[in-house]
Each structure stands twice: as structure tokens, then as C-alpha cells.
Amino acid sequence: MPVSTPTHAVPPEKAVPEASDVPRWNQFDTSWTIALFGTAVGAGVLFLPINAGLGGLWPLLVATLLIGPMTYFSHRALSRIICTSPRPDQDITGVVRDYFGENAGRVMTVLYFLAIYPIVLIYGVGITNTVESLMVNQLGLDPWPRWLLAGVLVLAMSAVMVAGRRVMLVVTQALVYPLIAVLFAVTLMLTPSWSLEGFGAAPALGDFSLAVWMMIPVLVFAFNHSPAISQFSVSLRQRYGTGSVRKASSVLRVTTLLLVVFTMGFVWSCVLALGPEGLQEARDANLPVLAHLANVMDMPIIAWLGPAVSIAAIGSSFFGHWLGAAEGAKGIVRGMADRTGDRIGDRPLTIGVSVFLILTTWLAGVLNPSILSLIESLAGPVIAAVLYLMPMYAIHRVPALARFRGRVSNVFVVVAGVVAVSGILLGLLR
Numbered sequence: 001m002p003v004s005t006p007t008h009a010v011p012p013e014k015a016v017p018e019a020s021d022v023p024r025w026n027q028f029d030t031s032w033t034i035a036l037f038g039t040a041v042g043a044g045v046l047f048l049p050i051n052a053g054l055g056g057l058w059p060l061l062v063a064t065l066l067i068g069p070m071t072y073f074s075h076r077a078l079s080r081i082i083c084t085s086p087r088p089d090q091d092i093t094g095v096v097r098d099y100f101g102e103n104a105g106r107v108m109t110v111l112y113f114l115a116i117y118p119i120v121l122i123y124g125v126g127i128t129n130t131v132e133s134l135m136v137n138q139l140g141l142d143p144w145p146r147w148l149l150a151g152v153l154v155l156a157m158s159a160v161m162v163a164g165r166r167v168m169l170v171v172t173q174a175l176v177y178p179l180i181a182v183l184f185a186v187t188l189m190l191t192p193s194w195s196l197e198g199f200g201a202a203p204a205l206g207d208f209s210l211a212v213w214m215m216i217p218v219l220v221f222a223f224n225h226s227p228a229i230s231q232f233s234v235s236l237r238q239r240y241g242t243g244s245v246r247k248a249s250s251v252l253r254v255t256t257l258l259l260v261v262f263t264m265g266f267v268w269s270c271v272l273a274l275g276p277e278g279l280q281e282a283r284d285a286n287l288p289v290l291a292h293l294a295n296v297m298d299m300p301i302i303a304w305l306g307p308a309v310s311i312a313a314i315g316s317s318f319f320g321h322w323l324g325a326a327e328g329a330k331g332i333v334r335g336m337a338d339r340t341g342d343r344i345g346d347r348p349l350t351i352g353v354s355v356f357l358i359l360t361t362w363l364a365g366v367l368n369p370s371i372l373s374l375i376e377s378l379a380g381p382v383i384a385a386v387l388y389l390m391p392m393y394a395i396h397r398v399p400a401l402a403r404f405r406g407r408v409s410n411v412f413v414v415v416a417g418v419v420a421v422s423g424i425l426l427g428l429l430r
Contacts, residue, residue: 042317227324388417
């Protein structure tokens with residue numbers, strides 16, 4: 001992507017050692033670990049088993065081995081470009097403008113918004129479908145009019161974000177801790193239903209490679225917690241100063257480990273329990289996999305836990321994606337209509353962005369577009385570019401990030417990003 005000359009160059013940080021006096025792990029770090037985990041786990045729990053499982057077991061095994069390093073190194077790189085900024089109060093939109101100039105900064109802000117905003121809409125659809133399914137199949141109630149149900153649910157989730165970041169972290173922890181426990185329990189309860197029937201033998205090399213190639217973008221989306229990385233990095237920078245780079249790496253390692261263990265364990269259990277036909281039925285129904293499991297498995301506890309986990313997962317993930325979408329929307333307004341920040345105050349801008357997100361998410365819930373089509377066509381390509389390729393370009397180009405160059409992990413992230421973007425584009429052309 002061509003970039004303009006920065007309007008004010010950002011000098012390398014002066015003697016920025018990775019501080020050796022960073023405090024040990026504490027409650028602050030745990031809160032952000034849970035928030036990052038919650039941001040990603042919604043997509044992983046709700047939709048990953050459907051697409052990833054349909055690719056076959058052997059490709060899923062390879063993807064399982066790759067997704068941990070892919071997730072950790074890419075999110076670490078994105079965090080580093082923010083933690084290394086000499087202005088600790090700048091989020092990703094401001095940091096990109098500092099590094100690349102106003103023109104490139106505006107383009108990057110738009111891409112950042114487009115990578116996250118569709119996912120907010122996806123959760124508006126997902127929460128409406130899940131609660132409607134719960135009302136009909138488990139509670140035996142007549143469903144509310146869709147416009148009313150979607151409105152109530154979107155307003156309830158949005159109220160947490162409007163209340164502030166501290167409230168969001170508290171609510172996220174309240175949702176995610178039980179979610180982890182129930183995920184593990186459901187994973188174990190599905191084991192008696194595991195079967196390899198219907199998956200067939202290992203595919204030929206060409207088909208195998210194609211299946212892995214097509215599965216990588218789905219995993220990138222499912223493990224993506226980049227919408228919360230900007231605020232996470234700003235928060236660490238303000239608390240730990242030059243030690244924020246090391247602390248971010250520590251938190252992201254724990255987050256990635258939690259995601260791989262709990263999410264991929266759940267994915268494998270669902271895939272083996274449902275089989276190819278069951279996974280296809282869930283896709284056709286436009287339901288999260290747990291809501292589908294609740295409808296088809298002859299296990300009363302699953303019938304109740306399935307929708308409960310889906311609702312908790314959507315809520316926890318919605319919060320993190322709201323943070324990123326609101327951040328991107330504000331950056332677009334500031335960059336294109338109010339560069340100096342004199343015309344629109346912070347409070348009116350926050351209110352306006354919140355109203356926009358609430359109304360459009362409610363509209364998506366009412367219209368009920370295909371969730372997986374939204375993921376594949378709108379969110380996927382931009383997420384892969386912003387999360388995998390942009391940080392690597394910044395590390396290669398910006399003097400302040402020079403200390404992160406020349407690492408094998410950088411090459412790995414670039415290759416993974418190219419594979420993800422090309423896989424998404426191939427899927428759209430098929």
C-alpha cells in the first residue's frame with residue numbers, strides 16, 4: 001500500500017530497554033487476559049466447528065498445530081507497534097498516522113474499521129437467532145417479533161459498553177469464567193457421541209493442501225482478538241511504560257494458550273460428535289453450533305447449556321469488537337471531518353458513534369443475513385491484512401520499530417497472512 005511522507009516524523013525511542021522491573025503477574029493482567037480471550041472465543045465457539053470441520057479431519061489437525069503460533073506472533077506484532085509509540089495515550093488510529101502520515105493513516109483507519117465493524121453486525125444476528133431458538137425449542141414460547149427481540153438484545157449488550165471500560169471488564173469476567181468451565185464440560189459430555197464415520201480416508205495431497213488453505217482464514221477469524229489489542233496496548237503502556245512490550249507478550253502467550261486448549265478442544269469434540277452431515281445442517285440453519293447441538297442431541301443438559309454458552313460467548317466477544325469498531329469510527333470522523341478535534345467534542349462523538357453502532361446492529365439482527373457469508377466476504381480479508389501484514393510492514397519501515405526486525409517469526413507471520421488473504425479471495429471466487 002503506497003504511503004505518504006509522515007507529516008511529523010516519529011524518532012526512535014531513546015534507550016528503550018525492555019524493562020527488567022515489570023511487576024509479576026497481577027489482577028490487572030488477568031483482567032485483560034480474560035477480556036482478550038472473551039473477544040476471540042465468541043467466534044471460535046459459535047462458528048468455527050462448522051467451517052473447519054467440513055474441511056476434514058487431517059486438514060483440521062494441521063490447522064490446529066499452526067493456529068497457536070499464528071495467533072500469538074500476529075497479535076504480538078500488532079501490540080508492539082502501539083506499545084512502542086512515544087505517545088502513550090495514542091490508540092492504533094493515532095499511532096498509524098504518526099508512523100505513516102495523515103493520508104496513509106486515514107486509509108488504515110478505514111481498513112481497521114472495516115475489519116471489525118462487520119463482526120459487530122454478525123453478533124447482532126447471532127444473539128437474535130440464538131435467543132429465538134431458545135424460546136422456541138427449549139422454552140416452548142412463541143417468538144417475539146424479530147424487530148423487538150433484536151432491539152432488546154442489542155440494547156442490553158450495548159448498555160455495558162456505554163457504561164465504560166471498567167464495567168465492560170467486570171461483565172466480561174463474569175461471563176468468561178463460567179464460559180470456560182462450561183466449554184470444558186460440554187467438550188467432555190460430547191465424547192460418547194464421537195465418531196469418525198462420514199469423514200473418509202485422508203485426501204490426496206492436492207485436496208489436502210486446498211482444504212488447509214481454505215481452513216486457515218476461518219481459524220484466523222475465529223482466534224482474532226485484534227479489536228481489543230489497541231485499548232489493551234494503550235492500557236499496558238500507561239501502566240508499565242517501557243516494560244509494556246514484555247508484559248504484552250506475556251499476556252498474549254497466556255491468552256493464546258487458553259484459546260488453543262479450550263476452543264480447539266471444543267471444536268474437535270463438536271466435529272466428531274456431529275459429523276459432516278450435522279455440520280452442514282448447522283450451516284444451513286444459520287445457527288451457532290451449540291444452538292444446533294441443543295436441538296439435535298438427545299441430552300437435556302446440552303439443550304440448556306448450548307444456548308447459554310452461545311449467549312455468553314456472543315456477549316463477551318461483542319464487547320471487544322465494539323471497542324475496536326467504536327475506535328475505528330471515531331478515527332474516521334476525526335481524520336476526515338475534524339482533524340483538529342475542535343468541531344466535535346469527545347462526548348458528542350462517542351454518543352453519535354454509539355447510536356450508529358446500536359442502530360445498524362439492530363438492523364442486521366432484524367434482516368438476518370447469512371453469518372458465515374458475512375465472515376467470509378466482509379470481515380475475513382481485511383482482518384488478515386490488518387492483523388498479519390500491516391504490523392510487519394510497519395516493523396520493516398518505521399525506525400522506532402527497528403529492534404523487532406530480522407526475526408524468523410516475522411517471516412512466519414507474513415507467509416501466514418498471505419495464505420490467509422489468498423485463501424479468502426479464493427473462497428470468494430469459487
